[in-house]
């Protein structure tokens with residue numbers, strides 16, 4: 018079977034004036050559909066850079082990245098956007114919700130861009146909110162929700178288009194322990210339903226929710242192993 022993700026000798030080099038930063042240095046990794054992977058590593062090791070490339074938000078300077086057998090490096094910006102919209106959901110540390118806008122409307126947004134009818138948008142967004150345990154909070158705005166609840170809205174928004182890949186860059190970074198574990202329980206459930214999840218975290222006990230842990234150091238893979246926490 019074709020792996021969902023196949024990175025071969027990926028380099029990402031940022032140049033700012035005369036300064037060159039090699040954020041990724043010849044990184045190769047394969048991730049199959051249905052995996053739950055945690056990415057760890059020190060600040061500045063290249064985790065977010067890798068996530069941005071995996072999510073087609075950015076392209077490698079050198080090397081090949083195939084997503085579902087398609088060479089991403091050869092795609093035009095509009096084709097990249099199409100892949101992002103069809104296949105990938107994103108969750109970030111800072112939730113990135115729209116202020117003064119209800120949970121339901123936040124979750125609807127990706128569907129609005131797809132041009133679905135308002136009725137269909139509401140039905141799907143409401144189901145996604147239910148999925149993350151937020152029934153009854155549809156009309157709350159971000160300031161009327163706790164941090165954990167705001168992150169659940171962000172997950173609902175990422176889910177509403179039924180992506181096959183969910184990328185989460187430190188989704189529990191701003192949350193207390195209890196909310197963090199609630200978020201991880203939701204991600205585990207989504208993964209059991211077949212969504213591939215790649216999660217960046219600094220915390221060992223958060224990474225233990227994943228089945229595989231990859232440690233990055235200086236833009237290269239330092240270790241790649243099955244975790245003890247959960248067997249699949």
Ligand SMILES: Nc1ncnc2c1ncn2[C@@H]1O[C@H](COP(=O)(O)OP(=O)(O)OP(=O)(O)O)[C@@H](O)[C@H]1O
Nearest residue numbers: 031033038040058059060061062063064065066067
């Ligand atoms: N847009 C950019 N322009 C220039 N340099 C960048 C850019 N983005 C990242 N870098 C540099 O690339 C390296 C890797 O950054 P990256 O954000 O991927 O690290 P990270 O592992 O996600 O760190 P953190 O744990 O702090 O989020 C760093 O040295 C950073 O300064």
Ligand SMILES: [Mg+2]
Nearest residue numbers: 064065066186
């Ligand atoms: Mg980062």
